[in-house]
Amino acid sequence: MNFAFTDDQLALAATVREVLAAHCPARAARTERTPAWSRLAEIGLFGLLVPEEHDGLGLGLLDAVLAFEETGRVALPGPVAETAVAAPVLLAGDPLLGKLAAGSLRVSVRVGDQVYSPDADLADLLVVERDGVPYAVTPGRARLTPQSGVDRSRRLFAVDFDLESDAESDGVTRLTAPVAPAIRAVTVAVAAQLVGAARHLLETSVGHALTRRQFGVQIGSFQAVKHLLADVAVAVEFAAPLVYAAAFAVDRGLPTAGRDVAAAKAAAGEAAELAARTALQVHGAIGYTEELDLHLWLARVWSLSAAYGGTALHRSRLRAEILGSAGPVRWP
Amino acid sequence: MDLDFTPAEREFRAEVRDWLARHVPAAPLPSMDTGEGFEAHREWERLLAADRLSVVSWPVEYGGRGASLVEWLIFEEEYWAAGAPGRVGQNGIFLLAPTIFSYGTAEQRERFLPAMARADEVWAQAWSEPEAGSDLAALRSRAERVEGGWRLYGQKTWSSRACHADWGFGLFRSDPASARHRGLTYFMFPLADVTVRPIAQLDGEHGFAELFFDGVEIPDDLVLGAPGEGWRIAMATTSSERGLTLRSPGRFTATADRLVRLARSDGTDPVLADQVARAWLDAEAYRLHTFGTARRLAAGEEIGSASSMGKVFWSELDVRMHTLALRLLGERGLLDGGAPGAEDGGRWLDGFLFSLAGPIYAGTNEIQRNIIAERVLGLPR
Numbered sequence: 241m242n243f244a245f246t247d248d249q250l251a252l253a254a255t256v257r258e259v260l261a262a263h264c265p266a267r268a269a270r271t272e273r274t275p276a277w278s279r280l281a282e283i284g285l286f287g288l289l290v291p292e293e294h295d296g297l298g299l300g301l302l303d304a305v306l307a308f309e310e311t312g313r314v315a316l317p318g319p320v321a322e323t324a325v326a327a328p329v330l331l332a333g334d335p336l337l338g339k340l341a342a343g344s345l346r347v348s349v350r351v352g353d354q355v356y357s358p359d360a361d362l363a364d365l366l367v368v369e370r371d372g373v374p375y376a377v378t379p380g381r382a383r384l385t386p387q388s389g390v391d392r393s394r395r396l397f398a399v400d401f402d403l404e405s406d407a408e409s410d411g412v413t414r415l416t417a418p419v420a421p422a423i424r425a426v427t428v429a430v431a432a433q434l435v436g437a438a439r440h441l442l443e444t445s446v447g448h449a450l451t452r453r454q455f456g457v458q459i460g461s462f463q464a465v466k467h468l469l470a471d472v473a474v475a476v477e478f479a480a481p482l483v484y485a486a487a488f489a490v491d492r493g494l495p496t497a498g499r500d501v502a503a504a505k506a507a508a509g510e511a512a513e514l515a516a517r518t519a520l521q522v523h524g525a526i527g528y529t530e531e532l533d534l535h536l537w538l539a540r541v542w543s544l545s546a547a548y549g550g551t552a553l554h555r556s557r558l559r560a561e562i563l564g565s566a567g568p569v570r571w572p
Numbered sequence: 573m574d575l576d577f578t579p580a581e582r583e584f585r586a587e588v589r590d591w592l593a594r595h596v597p598a599a600p601l602p603s604m605d606t607g608e609g610f611e612a613h614r615e616w617e618r619l620l621a622a623d624r625l626s627v628v629s630w631p632v633e634y635g636g637r638g639a640s641l642v643e644w645l646i647f648e649e650e651y652w653a654a655g656a657p658g659r660v661g662q663n664g665i666f667l668l669a670p671t672i673f674s675y676g677t678a679e680q681r682e683r684f685l686p687a688m689a690r691a692d693e694v695w696a697q698a699w700s701e702p703e704a705g706s707d708l709a710a711l712r713s714r715a716e717r718v719e720g721g722w723r724l725y726g727q728k729t730w731s732s733r734a735c736h737a738d739w740g741f742g743l744f745r746s747d748p749a750s751a752r753h754r755g756l757t758y759f760m761f762p763l764a765d766v767t768v769r770p771i772a773q774l775d776g777e778h779g780f781a782e783l784f785f786d787g788v789e790i791p792d793d794l795v796l797g798a799p800g801e802g803w804r805i806a807m808a809t810t811s812s813e814r815g816l817t818l819r820s821p822g823r824f825t826a827t828a829d830r831l832v833r834l835a836r837s838d839g840t841d842p843v844l845a846d847q848v849a850r851a852w853l854d855a856e857a858y859r860l861h862t863f864g865t866a867r868r869l870a871a872g873e874e875i876g877s878a879s880s881m882g883k884v885f886w887s888e889l890d891v892r893m894h895t896l897a898l899r900l901l902g903e904r905g906l907l908d909g910g911a912p913g914a915e916d917g918g919r920w921l922d923g924f925l926f927s928l929a930g931p932i933y934a935g936t937n938e939i940q941r942n943i944i945a946e947r948v949l950g951l952p953r
């Protein structure tokens with residue numbers, strides 16, 4: 241038992257953090273759809289999970305999970321989790337993997353409990369599940385209907401395409417990889433992004449509580465404010481280990497992986513929603529504006545919390561797994 | 573990161589599990605807050621000690637096995653999962669002993685630790701006073717210098733099981749000119765020399781006591797660390813208390829598993845079932861988090877104020893789990909061990925009442941939230 245990240249894993253996260261700090265400031269997240277994409281490609285983010293024979297690094301989710309936390313910390317726009325985490329699994333064995341690893345194939349994904357495809361208009365390839373079967377669809381064959389919503393830097397689209405009988409045709413390829421592992425992996429990546437976003441929201445709220453003064457003192461000196469923020473710190477602190485353990489379970493293909501992923505997503509979603517709600521309260525009216533960057537993170541938390549199965553869905557899965565089975569498999 | 577246990581860790585777990593299967597009493601021992609129950613629990617501690625299982629993480633020379641923190645956590649998981657008795661020696665073992673290891677003299681270690689490991693001497697902690705609860709630094713009990721030692725005066729309160737225990741430890745103001753955190757000294761004292769007035773708790777049993785000191789004479793070798801340094805030394809105790817050793821995850825994972833078994837029957841209200849699943853998950857989160865903490869401690873890092881987050885988390889989880897159990901059981905849940913209709917010998921009710929103390933003792937959760945806000949997040953005092 242060794243619950244700690246390796247130096248390499250920490251170093252990768254630090255690199256991603258540096259790159260994002262330099263190339264994805266909040267003003268980029270406001271105006272650009274895929275800021276820092278090429279920089280992230282340069283440091284190999286899109287090849288992390290691609291096998292070495294396809295020019296990737298052949299690493300696991302555990303190697304990537306902290307890096308994904310960093311992408312959440314800056315509310316990074318673009319189909320990053322879909323391209324870097326879901327696509328390598330869905331396109332297993334496909335010659336496109338080389339392009340994917342290089343960061344020159346953007347992928348939008350709609351599988352499992354997803355209703356819409358995120359950032360589908362930016363994608364070079366769409367993976368869409370229909371009647372339980374995943375298809376790779378080229379943009380030319382896909383009909384996109386924008387579904388505008390709260391998160392303007394993670395746009396959603398309904399995607400449709402024509403299938404000539406059951407056969408494949410130009411631009412529509414039936415994928416053979418099972419979908420479930422891809423869903424699990426991308427759900428963990430999104431859970432990590434939620435943890436990262438929650439950490440940012442906490443830091444930002446603390447920063448505001450230190451600078452904003454009322455009644456002649458810093459608002460952070462009021463105990464009501466302190467305790468709100470302390471509760472966020474506790475929620476984030478105890479959500480993160482579930483996300484890391486889920487990454488481990490997915491990498492190892494443990495029998496508990498389904499349960500662990502549901503646990504990670506539910507806990508990370510709830511912690512991040514609490515962080516968002518508290519951040520807004522601590523900021524007061526300035527937080528309720530578009531002028532302040534805070535809204536970027538609020539919207540991202542709401543949209544990711546609902547993505548790949550919302551909290552209620554994952555919680556009901558957990559309920560079935562924990563209460564429905566004969567005995568909780570906790571340790572060997 | 574590797575969440576698998578090593579072969580040595582598995583072997584250790586198997587040994588502990590096997591030992592517990594052979595030794596845990598079939599019927600629960602009488603409450604350790606009663607005289608009879610206290611002695612029954614002391615006998616149980618001796619049984620553990622005979623196989624070096626009472627203090628697995630201590631060095632061999634003091635009765636332990638030199639086990640790693642992870643092994644200690646494994647021991648705890650198995651211990652509570654097996655439904656083994658509460659640890660009557662816990663205040664000494666988990667709260668005083670770490671301080672003796674860090675600040676005690678070789679003679680003090682030799683004198684007190686082996687007897688503590690065997691429960692020949694059971695310890696009570698004496699911090700709180702009538703006017704000093706959360707604000708411990710307001711304490712008024714004092715120590716007067718005499719030839720070769722000290723005389724203790726004043727009053728302590730809420731000292732758990734002090735009416736049955738053998739020794740006490742706590743802070744006394746040794747410098748009359750001092751205020752607040754300065755001028756305090758850490759003393760150990762035999763309870764036989766102190767007037768002890770038992771106090772009945774919510775469940776009617778004498779779970780804690782008031783202590784009156786009217787000039788008890790204490791030799792110098794019962795001072796722990798340097799005189800006047802008591803606050804710093806005591807804080808070292810409370811940080812291990814809030815950190816790892818006070819409430820290991822094993823307690824909560826065991827409770828969560830029992831709760832799940834309770835909720836598995838057909839017809840469980842889906843809302844309650846949902847909360848049960850969530851509680852189970854929170855216990856798992858605390859468990860994983862603690863393995864992370866153990867690893868950081870083993871690497872020589874300090875956990876410091878971050879341990880306040882754990883205290884808030886486990887104490888509120890414990891209340892939630894027991895509240896849920898009582899909701900699932902309805903009226904039967906409120907029956908005690910004496911009632912024929914009680915579920916599981918009234919353990920859920922006992923556990924419920926005890927869980928309610930969790931957010932109060934070891935620094936209330938409001939105090940912990942202050943600490944998190946000020947020392948972890950850096951908000952102004």
Ligand SMILES: Cc1cc2nc3c(=O)[nH]c(=O)nc-3n(C[C@H](O)[C@H](O)[C@H](O)COP(=O)(O)OP(=O)(O)OC[C@H]3O[C@@H](n4cnc5c(N)ncnc54)[C@H](O)[C@@H]3O)c2cc1C
Pocket residue numbers: 696697698699700701704705706707729730731732733780929932933934935936937938939942
């Ligand atoms: C079952 C049990 C066993 C115990 N065992 C022992 C023992 O063995 N030895 C021992 O010495 N003590 C023991 N205690 C006492 C325990 O340490 C104290 O109860 C605790 O420190 C709180 O002090 P108090 O009870 O005086 O409450 P108070 O300090 O009076 O607090 C009352 C309320 O006010 C709140 N409050 C106080 N100050 C603040 C603040 N600054 N900010 C926000 N809120 C605040 C508290 O959080 C609490 O809600 C035990 C208590 C219990 C319940």
